[in-house]
Amino acid sequence: MEELNPDKLANEPTPSKKTFDKLIRVLKGLIYIILFLLFLAFIPVYLLFWVDGVKDVGVRMTTSNHNTFNISDSLSTNGIKLSKSLEKEYNKNLAKLNTYTPKQSFIVINISENTFKLYNAKRVLIREGVCSTGSYITLESGKKKWEFQTPKGMLKVHGKITNPVWVRPDWSFIEEGLPVPSARHDSRYEYGVLGDYAMSLGDGYLIHGTIYQRFLGMPVTHGCVRLGDDDLEVVYKTLVLGSKVYIY
Amino acid sequence: MTKILRLLINFVKKFKVIFIFIAVCLLFLVAYTVVSVMAAKKQITIINEKYKSEIAMEGIEYPKILNLRKESAFIQARLELAKYDSVTLIVDLVDSLVLLDLKGVIVHQAKIIDFTKSEVLASLSNEAVVNIMASPMHIINQTSTIVKVPKKIVIAPKDTIEAANNVVARDTLDLNPSFYYFELDNGFEISIIHEQKEGYSYFPLILNQKIKVFKETIRGMRHFKLPEYIPGIKIELKKADAKTVFRALPHQATVILRM
Numbered sequence: 001m002e003e004l005n006p007d008k009l010a011n012e013p014t015p016s017k018k019t020f021d022k023l024i025r026v027l028k029g030l031i032y033i034i035l036f037l038l039f040l041a042f043i044p045v046y047l048l049f050w051v052d053g054v055k056d057v058g059v060r061m062t063t064s065n066h067n068t069f070n071i072s073d074s075l076s077t078n079g080i081k082l083s084k085s086l087e088k089e090y091n092k093n094l095a096k097l098n099t100y101t102p103k104q105s106f107i108v109i110n111i112s113e114n115t116f117k118l119y120n121a122k123r124v125l126i127r128e129g130v131c132s133t134g135s136y137i138t139l140e141s142g143k144k145k146w147e148f149q150t151p152k153g154m155l156k157v158h159g160k161i162t163n164p165v166w167v168r169p170d171w172s173f174i175e176e177g178l179p180v181p182s183a184r185h186d187s188r189y190e191y192g193v194l195g196d197y198a199m200s201l202g203d204g205y206l207i208h209g210t211i212y213q214r215f216l217g218m219p220v221t222h223g224c225v226r227l228g229d230d231d232l233e234v235v236y237k238t239l240v241l242g243s244k245v246y247i248y
Numbered sequence: 249m250t251k252i253l254r255l256l257i258n259f260v261k262k263f264k265v266i267f268i269f270i271a272v273c274l275l276f277l278v279a280y281t282v283v284s285v286m287a288a289k290k291q292i293t294i295i296n297e298k299y300k301s302e303i304a305m306e307g308i309e310y311p312k313i314l315n316l317r318k319e320s321a322f323i324q325a326r327l328e329l330a331k332y333d334s335v336t337l338i339v340d341l342v343d344s345l346v347l348l349d350l351k352g353v354i355v356h357q358a359k360i361i362d363f364t365k366s367e368v369l370a371s372l373s374n375e376a377v378v379n380i381m382a383s384p385m386h387i388i389n390q391t392s393t394i395v396k397v398p399k400k401i402v403i404a405p406k407d408t409i410e411a412a413n414n415v416v417a418r419d420t421l422d423l424n425p426s427f428y429y430f431e432l433d434n435g436f437e438i439s440i441i442h443e444q445k446e447g448y449s450y451f452p453l454i455l456n457q458k459i460k461v462f463k464e465t466i467r468g469m470r471h472f473k474l475p476e477y478i479p480g481i482k483i484e485l486k487k488a489d490a491k492t493v494f495r496a497l498p499h500q501a502t503v504i505l506r507m
Contacts, residue, residue, distance in 0.1 A: 036266065043273055048458040051284060056367035058285035063292060063371045082307045086316040093323040100330045100352025108355045112492040136397060141404035149397075152496070153333060154351045174404045177411035219398075246355045248335045248348055248496040 106244040107207075107235060109133065109225055111150050114217050116227070118235055127234050130217035132210065132226040133247075139175055146171040148222040155201040155245040160236065164198035164208060166190040171222070195229060197236035201245055207235065283469055284477075288368050291477040295368070298434075299376035299383075308374050318506075321382035325504040326352070328384050334498045336384070337430075339438060339481065340506040341365065346440075346485060348496050356496065358489035361443050366479040369507065377507060384502045385432040391457075392428030392494060393450050425450040426490035429457060429480075432503060437480040440494070442487040481505075 046054075101123060108117045111133040118127040134150035168188045173180045181187050195209015210216070210226040225247075227235060239245075307313035329336045330352030338347040338354075341363060348356035372380075390396075405411040427450030429439040439457070441450060461478065468475030485493065 036270075039270060039273070043277065046277060047280060047462055048455070051281060054281055055284045055288055058281065059288045059292070059367040059371060062285065063289060063367075079307055079310060079313065083310075083313055083316060086313065086320055090316060090320045090323060093320065093327055097323060097327055097330065097352055102353070106353075108353075110356065110492060110496075112495040113488055136399050138399060138401045139404060140401060152335065175402075175411065177405035177407040177409070244353075246350050246353060248350055248355050248492075 102244045104240055104243050105238045106246065107239060108246045109150075109248070111152070111219070111247060114219060116225075116231070116235075118238055120238060126238065127231065129228065129231045131228075131231070132212075132216055132221050133219055134221055134223045135219050139171055141174045144174075146222075150221070150223050150225060150247060151201075151203070151205060152247050155205070155247060157199045157207075157239050157241055157243045157245060158202050159200035160239075160241065161198045161200070163191075163196060164194040164206070166194050169204075195227075195232050197232055199236065199239060201225075207245070208232070279469065280465060283474065284465060287465070287468070287474045287477040288366070290474050291368050291479060292371050295380075295479070296373045296376045299372075299379035301375055301379060305375050305378065308378070314374055314378075317378045318381055321378045322504070322506045324382050325384050329502060329504060332502055334501065335496045336502040336504070337493065337497055338504050338506070339483070341481070342506050346483060346489070346493060348493065356489075356492060358485050358493060361484040361486065363481060363483045365481045365507070368477065368479040369481070380434075381505060381507070383434075384504050385434050385436065387430045387497070387499070387501045387503060388433050389431040390428060390494075390499065391431075391453065392426075393453050394426050394428070394491060394494060396495060396499070426485075426487060426494065427453050428490075428494050430501075430503065435476075435478060436505075437478045438503065439480060439482045440490055441482070441484050442490040443484055 102119075103121060105118070105120045107119070109131060110116070114131055114133055116129060116131045117125055120126050135148045137148045139146045139148070166189070168190060170180050193211055194206070195211075198206045198208040200206055205223055205225075207225045207227060209229055209232045212220070212226075213228060216226065216228050305317065308317065326338070326349065329338075329349050333351070335355070336349045338345075338349055340347060341360075344360040344363070346358045346360060347354050405413075426440070426442040429437055431437055465475040
């Protein structure tokens with residue numbers, strides 16, 4: 001029979017210490033696994049996103065700036081001459097660029113946001129507000145097609161009309177599921193629906209009023225630009241024949 | 249030879265495969281970064297060479313003359329834009345503005361909330377910067393989360409009852425996040441995002457853009473070539489501005505830069 005050695009017994013780990021060691025080992029393993037997973041996740045994040053920042057730092061650190069400046073404010077005689085000639089050229093080009101700004105009142109229409117800005121002849125903004133522009137709807141009826149888009153670009157006011165009458169085109173009947181009447185049929189003429197004023201932009205497009213005030217600010221028209229009553233009056237009175245209309 | 253092999257075996261035994269894997273990955277990351285930096289540096293040389301003046305620009309070392317030259321170049325480019333019938337884009341990084349120009353008239357002005365530009369663009373020679381500003385660039389490709397023209401097709405109703413039911417939903421694309429990037433003919437890229445407090449739902453497109461760069465770099469590394477580096481400008485605009493700018497520009501719009 002083996003004799004019990006008290007020293008050996010004292011060195012042997014107790015069951016609780018054994019469990020603690022096991023726990024530590026498991027935790028250690030878990031930490032390693034988490035670290036490894038973090039490293040794996042770091043790789044694509046770094047390659048796709050963070051590398052740009054590192055790249056920029058790398059470029060900054062390794063590129064010597066070739067742009068050497070003469071920090072003295074005083075220019076030589078040649079420098080002064082050059083500076084004057086450049087200033088002259090700049091002012092000449094700036095004046096040339098300014099000739100593109102209209103000399104008459106003009107209006108700018110944003111068809112994405114359905115807003116307008118009206119400027120007077122002095123290029124001062126005098127009114128801004130909401131409008132309605134083309135709905136981007138394409139109406140298809142058999143082989144016929146109508147696209148209800150407001151044209152983009154620089155147009156001009158070709159005509160000014162008070163108390164305009166709307167002569168309904170074919171698509172307005174087709175859109176409502178009605179039979180298309182003859183060209184001069186009474187049902188084609190509608191009074192008061194275009195507001196008190198209209199300005200022609202060519203190709204059948206108009207800036208006019210509307211009885212559907214609740215739709216202002218929305219893309220709901222057949223290509224024309226609709227304004228609220230008060231805005232329409234100001235726009236009509238400000239724009240002249242030939243005034244530029246910028247639509248974007 | 250056997251000694252080396254034994255050393256290697258011992259190494260593997262000692263540090264286990266996992267450490268080798270990590271080492272290989274780290275090595276790859278370093279190589280990828282180095283290649284990317286080298287490609288960027290090469291691009292600086294290419295752009296500087298491409299936009300080098302035939303006759304040396306006099307007085308460019310003086311800040312006052314450099315500024316005059318830059319402003320002159322910018323106005324010259326704007327004059328060039330005025331010849332176009334369609335809307336053109338002006339990215340003004342000096343005043344933090346994105347402008348839409350139509351026949352020489354600024355029709356829309358959007359304040360840049362924030363922007364970042366590749367270090368490559370900041371490291372160019374002054375001469376190259378002046379010449380870039382003077383030369384309008386053209387968009388060759390546009391990628392976006394929103395549609396350019398929100399077209400809807402409506403079939404003509406048979407009668408008034410069908411017409412009454414034919415209500416077309418409003419421009420629901422308004423709700424979409426705006427993120428788009430323009431690839432320019434000179435190799436630059438301009439990305440525009442709507443302000444980030446509106447959410448990051450455009451993330452998939454950003455990821456696509458990044459994956460494209462990653463693939464290009466890997467292709468270069470595989471063939472022991474430097475990948476093509478795309479210098480870019482990333483601009484953050486208000487949501488409405490971002491949508492307006494994208495929809496106003498035609499597919500092959502002209503762009504000028506002020507930096």
